[in-house]
Amino acid sequence: MLTVSNLTCARGGVPVLSGVSFEVASGDALILRGPNGIGKTTLLRTLAGLQPALVGTVDYPEDAGAYASHADGIKAALTVTENLQFWADVYEGSGSGRTLRETALEAFDLLDLHNRMGGTLSAGQKRRLGLARLAVTARKVLFLDEPTVSLDRPSVKLFADWLHDHLSNGGIAVIATHIDLGLDAPELDLTPFKAALDQGGSDEAFL
Amino acid sequence: MLTVSNLTCARGGVPVLSGVSFEVASGDALILRGPNGIGKTTLLRTLAGLQPALVGTVDYPEDAGAYASHADGIKAALTVTENLQFWADVYEGSGSGRTLRETALEAFDLLDLHNRMGGTLSAGQKRRLGLARLAVTARKVLFLDEPTVSLDRPSVKLFADWLHDHLSNGGIAVIATHIDLGLDAPELDLTPFKAALDQGGSDEAFL
Amino acid sequence: MSLWEYANPKRFMGWTRPVLPWTFALAGLCLAVGLIWGFFFTPDDFRQGSTVKIIYLHVPAALMAINAWIMMLVASLIWVVRRHHVSALAARAAAPVGVVMTLIALFTGGIWGQPMWGTYWAWDPRLTSFLILFLFYLGYIALWEAIEDPDTAADLTSVLCMVGSIFAILSRYAVLFWNQGLHQGASLSLDAEENVADVFWFPLLVCIAGFVLLFIALVLMRTRTEIRVRRMRALEARMRRA
Amino acid sequence: MPDLGTYAVEVLSAYAVSIALLAAIVGLSWRRYVRVRAALERVEKND
Amino acid sequence: MIALLLRDLRLAVRAGGGFGLGLAFFLIVVVLVPFGVGPETELLSRIAPGILWVASLLAALLSLDRIFALDYEDGSLALLATSPLPLEGVALMKALAHWITTGLPLTIAAPALGFLLSLAPEAYVFLLLSLLIGTPALSMIGTFGAALTVGLRRGGLLLSLLVLPLYVPTLIFGAEAVRRGADALDPTGALLLLGGITAGTFALLPFATAAVLRINLR
Amino acid sequence: MIALLLRDLRLAVRAGGGFGLGLAFFLIVVVLVPFGVGPETELLSRIAPGILWVASLLAALLSLDRIFALDYEDGSLALLATSPLPLEGVALMKALAHWITTGLPLTIAAPALGFLLSLAPEAYVFLLLSLLIGTPALSMIGTFGAALTVGLRRGGLLLSLLVLPLYVPTLIFGAEAVRRGADALDPTGALLLLGGITAGTFALLPFATAAVLRINLR
Ligand code: HEM
């Protein structure tokens, strides 16, 4: 269960969105829509806890969130397997790392590439690896920023299937995207929440 | 007029595509399709002259090509205007830089952002700036690698309109993409050209 | 109304407007009186000859160089704890003034060193710690300049100022350990035994007062400028979004 | 002018350098003060 | 946290950076000094302790900006910040990885280079000891500086400017210990103070570093 | 090409880097040496010419990796390579921008720092002259090194390793010129050789740099 109430978030000291409220129940996804620059990335970063909310609250079980940004955090000098193993270790400490990794590789069709260096992947292959990272974290609440950029159609399908599984196991996903993912999930258009002027940015004291 | 005949191109010393031949007449566009990792980026880089072809020839009027890659080359510490002006200067030496820049800003709806630092743009705004750079180069033959990644629908429309203008002025464009651009242009699926093994990579001499 | 209210940018602009000219006038007066008194109407020292006159610049500047850093430290702490924008901006405004004070202390000290120790520069602990202080100032200012977002810059420079202060004190001990030095110890103590003679002492006090006032006036003025810059940014941002 | 003896150059240059530095910081601060005030007024007028 | 340390070490080795090069830089600085200063042995042996310490400091400095910059640019740092690892632990591990790839090989190689500068024979033990105790402080302070400048694209030189004054106490006590060793005086005081600095930095700076990282990721 | 130069200079100033910081690093190295070596004036004045030259060299070195790395990472370099500018011109402009932001301010500031190291008064002219003639060579050689290592993500230390041996002749003649000036000998020979190196590098290295860039972009 993810509850966001009356959230105002800012980028670079300027409030971007305000009064955002929504709830996502376990097993559901929410798709964020809105034109370029409206603040989807900013909202996801705030949800993930990377930046503080100016106003309002974000509530979900502690240590359940995972964030995937425009940038994938793939190390060029590590192989696909090593890249995944690292994140598995970070999120788990120990234990079922190996099997998790294998299933993730399989889910995103990376088995053939498992020994390739991260730097020699094509744009779409990199993206798939970035998504496999998510699978490996085993977190319930996902914040995904344009997850299917550069993916070809079969890969988008792979992702949709994986996400479907994740949701049916009680997961939650908030996804910002411009293209159609083939998911049937409610959409939230952020345009109406565009922050009005002087709404509590760091410059407010000077106005 | 762009003529490609019997091209083989390689990435990281391994041949990726072979026997690619096509022609694009002035005023036409060609859309490259193919699954992730097939070699669209590699092909475009070869066409743009960034890497040599293993076999075959690429032919178009000298000094007429411009290339746009996954990375936009936007400087975080320069404003939008300065970023564009720089490329205008590089491509022109002098002259009509100012007006070109203005029309490019307008074509990609960047007038409002013209004084923003490159680093503070959102993903889609950055992409628009990257496309405006193309407009400013005033080159005829464009090699575009997934130009509409991260763009919202109105922006994709902006781009399609601009491209349409460009083509009707006798331009040429070769575009790699996974999503629909709303252009009616012939498509070339690269899957059949996938290079077989041992097809003249740098390792060949040792086989 | 609590004291903190005065740190609200608008109120700050309000109460500093009338105060500023008076502070400047008083600073100018003290400096003029102190320096003219010191330069024209004090006798030469029996050992140092006319070079004692340098003391009227050297000592106040040296004191203010250290005090400016302390003021920045306090302002940084206030920013970190209470997040008053004026406090962060005042720290930013004080830094260049502190640099100038440090430079004056270094230059006058160096010039003084030539007749006294026979060299413009020696790696004496006191002088060396000032050189290090100068470097801390430079780093602090450079960090402010390098960051686009003002709140981020305030946060980061505050942390730097706090960590830097610890290391500045450490350096002072390290430098003492490293070299025993030529510079005289503190003789401005209240202990009359080692105090300088009254003829030098009174004009020196006036000069110190002048430097303190000048520092305050400059910091107020520069803080006002910084506030206006922020306000301008805010208004421009609002216009862009309108 | 008091008699500065052998150290005239040192004392005078110390005063010159210090006063120049003080004048510089005051002057620069003042110039920026005036400019920013004018710029802000312009922005506020457009507002 | 161990995973992070191992990853960083692996990356250092993989990318051809890491161990070899920090060392190589140290070597080359030490080699350049005689070219600049002239070849007289007696002069070189007098400046040897200082030059060796200054060179290790510069070698450490040169690789500082990598500590966070790469992770920041490819997004790993934001992902780490949202991961279960505490950022303080990340900071500590980063400092440790930097020390293992720079400070440790430097320490081991320093005696051989002391030779090039005709360091007094009595001083070798103290050279080794002082570097062993002092270089971890250099890495930790450097990590703090790297965190401060991580958002700024060309923070490299700013980083040096910020970090070098912070390095002064470590340098003074380190070089002093070796100098005293060379002059057959008692260097324990300097070594103890050096140890104190190292302990202090490791106790405090991970927290400052994590705070700064959080601000920069905002 | 002027546009490129201007852009690079603007970026250097904008990003808070540029002019001030190369200088600051130079200052700090010069300041650190006495902490390492000890405070005796006579000793410092003997090593001053060498240390000043080594410090300028290191200051130049430290900012080398930025020459191409940023442009490479954000794709500008590939775009420049497909633009009408000849890559040789790009290389030359990059070297020039590096010199203006590093070598030139260094040269101007060096006399003030000679002071801290108690450099002999006669040597100042030659310090200035030798740096003015020698630092452009440092920038050009460094640009070549930067081009060699541009593809490698952590090329920074590798770069130093490659470039430092190339710097040795410049360093030797430069420091020698100052030392001879300080000892009241005739330094014209050294200065002439220094000029020869600079002229040679500028005649040849732009071509080598462009070739290397082409290979690295492939
Ligand atoms: C660059 C060089 C110098 C620096 C940074 C420097 C720094 C300082 C500082 C910080 C003070 C204030 C000390 C206090 O009140 O506790 C001071 C005071 C003083 N300095 Fe210097 N000094 C320098 C050179 C010299 C030289 C060359 C002389 C002349 C021999 C000198 C003579 C004095 C005297 C007489 C005082 C005031 C008496 C006192 O408080 O001890 N200084 N200096």
Ligand SMILES: Nc1ncnc2c1ncn2[C@@H]1O[C@H](COP(=O)(O)OP(=O)(O)OP(=O)(O)O)[C@@H](O)[C@H]1O
């Ligand atoms: N670092 C920054 N500093 C200041 N402003 C920024 C910064 N990053 C983004 N912005 C601005 O904040 C607003 C929101 O940006 P954000 O990246 O959240 O948009 P978005 O909805 O993700 O857009 P896109 O679809 O293009 O990715 C935009 O107007 C953008 O220009």
Ligand SMILES: Nc1ncnc2c1ncn2[C@@H]1O[C@H](COP(=O)(O)OP(=O)(O)OP(=O)(O)O)[C@@H](O)[C@H]1O
């Ligand atoms: N630097 C590299 N070194 C070695 N191999 C590489 C390198 N970059 C890409 N490859 C490989 O070359 C092949 C072609 O890559 P390319 O980037 O051209 O694919 P693409 O068609 O653009 O894919 P995408 O749609 O994912 O961008 C892929 O199999 C990829 O793994």
Ligand SMILES: [Mg+2]
């Ligand atoms: Mg976004």
Ligand SMILES: [Mg+2]
């Ligand atoms: Mg591609």
